[in-house]
Amino acid sequence: MIVLETYSENDFVRWNEFVKKSKNGIFLFDRHYMDYHKSRFVDASLLFSYKNKIIAVLPANAAGTKIYCHQGLTFGSLLLSEKITSTQVLTVFSMLLQHYATLGFETLVYKKIPSLFEKHPAGEDLYALFRFHAKLYRRDISSVIALENRLLFSETKRQNVKKCELSGCALHQEDDFAAFWDLLHTSLLKFDVQPVHRLEEIAYLRSQFPEKIKLFTVRLKNELLAGTVIYDFGGAAHTQYMAASPAGKKIGALDFLIHQLITGPFTDKKYFSFGISTESEGRVLNEGLLQQKEMLGGRAIVLDHYEIDLNPPRAHD
CATH class of the missing domain: 3.40.630.30 (Gcn5-related N-acetyltransferase (GNAT))
Incomplete structure (x- = not known):
């Protein structure tokens, strides 16, 4: 029973x-x-x-x-x-x-x-x-890269990766979330939203799950251009948060960041997940956001x- x-x-x-x-x-x-x-x-x-x-x-x-x-x-x-x-x-x-x-x-x-x-x-x-x-x-529609047979980045995304490489951009894994949280908060202000987690909350969760929650950034001469908080779900790595500075957007730092992650730290995963591109309980599709993920090789799950x-x-x- x-x-x-x-x-x-x-x-x-x-x-x-x-x-x-x-x-x-x-x-x-x-x-x-x-x-x-x-x-x-x-x-x-x-x-x-x-x-x-x-x-x-x-x-x-x-x-x-x-x-x-x-x-x-x-x-x-x-x-x-x-x-x-x-x-x-x-x-x-x-x-x-x-x-x-x-x-x-x-x-x-x-x-x-x-x-x-x-x-x-x-x-x-x-x-x-x-x-x-x-x-x-x-x-909701979400985008995922199947890493075992991944699609190529679009030509524009590949050019951005090359531009960042030539500029001297570098991938970093960081323990201090404060600088990225400031960047994330600023990036979300124009949408009148805030991160789900406060800085002290994500810091606490990181302390409880140091192997599952990681922050990766792109810096150029120590200037923070972009970053993402990755949740490691075992067979899949998920981008819980992503943000780029105005200078980072201009150079395509997020494209470089994703390329570095899927060819480096997470190359052995089956999937790389970007999260949803829908609003209003799935009834509104953010086509611009979805297109960016598709240009990186992401394809749909629901x-x-x-x-x-x-x-x-x-x-x-």
Whole structure:
């Protein structure tokens, strides 16, 4: 029999141990990462055990009448053990829907982890979403370079790389995020937005995950021209943040930066991920931003968001 438990701080260690062993877990679901902003969310996470061993966990928070998987994270999804069966996942889904419905919640919002971030195939939840009549309400387009058979940069991008090389630009890995955060903040001001993380937050997360969160910059005679914060998801490297100064944009420093990363530190990865180019819950495509990623060899994957009506919960028979 599968047993459902609500997460408490007493589960901190065994939650993290399971995430590391799960077939689709990434470090974003480690409690050292999740809990840096726990004061902003009402945790509603669940654990599922079979024969006294965890077979699945659900990172989740409650907001109003909805359960989200998870508002504070890029992705949600059930994290699954390597041994869990499709039938067990259907049972887990039935249990979690019944649990949240009994508590009075009306909707479950589920953000599917892209398959390229999974260590092993983990599509059992997609089948469960279909069986429980989930509605696809949002789809974002994201760009990824397949490094094992990567496409060439466009002619313009190749020229930018050459220009930076001839100018003496150099790639650096840095531990101090302050200068880049100033550049990032300035770059985002024109869009009237701010980085999701404050400087002290990203510094804390970097201290917890020094091998997973790294800052790379391009400098010319010590002048900061561009930079990116990379999240290492195992088989894929993801650009969490990118920014360039006016001088960096003029010389094409970001193109040089990406070229250096995919031919250097991350050449052994399967994928290099740029993130989404959509707005307004996927209904508006930022064609200019997407074109820049495509000129670097990026091609599309989609990030899907689903809703399930919890009133009443559905049986899967």
